[in-house]
Ligand SMILES: Nc1ncnc2c1ncn2[C@@H]1O[C@H](COP(=O)(O)OP(=O)(O)O)[C@@H](O)[C@H]1O
């Protein structure tokens with residue numbers, strides 16, 4: 029969780045910083061007959077860690093993919109630093125300072141760790157200078173991983189030799205190696221053991237402490253309460269709950285989700301448990 033000191037960072041001299049780094053306004057998105065998002069409004073404050081939760085199919089990944097430039101919304105707009113942006117691709121969003129770590133990581137398993145850290149942003153040296161670039165990339169990769177406390181013994185190892193948690197750490201490191209305005213993490217802890225989850229949680233906490241604005245999608249409320257400043261629930265394509273972690277509790281959140289589930293079963297929106 030971000031300490032009050034970091035979340036209330038004062039802007040540098042002359043910097044006219046808006047309170048919200050990201051604003052999503054009236055975003056809707058359908059895939060054929062499936063309405064994934066209906067008129068979604070969401071803000072991310074500067075230096076804030078926002079947890080996004082919701083059932084499978086609620087639209088979390090779709091929202092994430094719209095913010096990172098992968099999908100175009102049917103309607104609505106995105107403001108970054110108070111200015112409207114039209115994100116044309118993932119690359120375009122990256123240039124604007126929005127980066128994502130997907131569940132299906134965009135790493136190249138056959139390449140060494142250090143190359144993966146520079147994926148898509150390799151220093152451009154040609155001809156005989158390639159060797160130098162490689163040397164430089166290795167050194168920078170090592171220094172960066174050390175700085176975020178990701179300790180991987182062999183930077184030359186191919187990514188395919190790493191555990192799931194280590195790969196996730198490399199994917200997060202790739203996204204944050206260059207300063208980003210908004211970092212999106214879509215289920216960074218999915219299918220991970222306790223030790224690997226701890227590695228990622230520590231990494232995310234370190235980024236949060238450094239003031240990184242982030243949206244984290246996860247199913248585990250305990251993790252989210254540990255990591256986030258605010259929680260939003262996406263339900264059937266609508267933001268149904270949006271509260272500061274300091275103003276809610278694990279109990280209230282669980283209670284809310286259970287009563288919502290019951291209400292949906294009663295109104296026939298979802299099927300209850302199968303009858304024997
Ligand atoms: N590319 C796609 N094509 C068709 N339907 C999709 C696509 N992506 C998502 N959907 C549908 O949109 C809804 C929201 O999905 P998603 O955003 O992946 O939910 P979540 O990440 O919350 O589980 C689901 O009904 C899903 O099947």
Ligand SMILES: [Mg+2]
Pocket residue numbers: 088089090
């Ligand atoms: Mg998803």
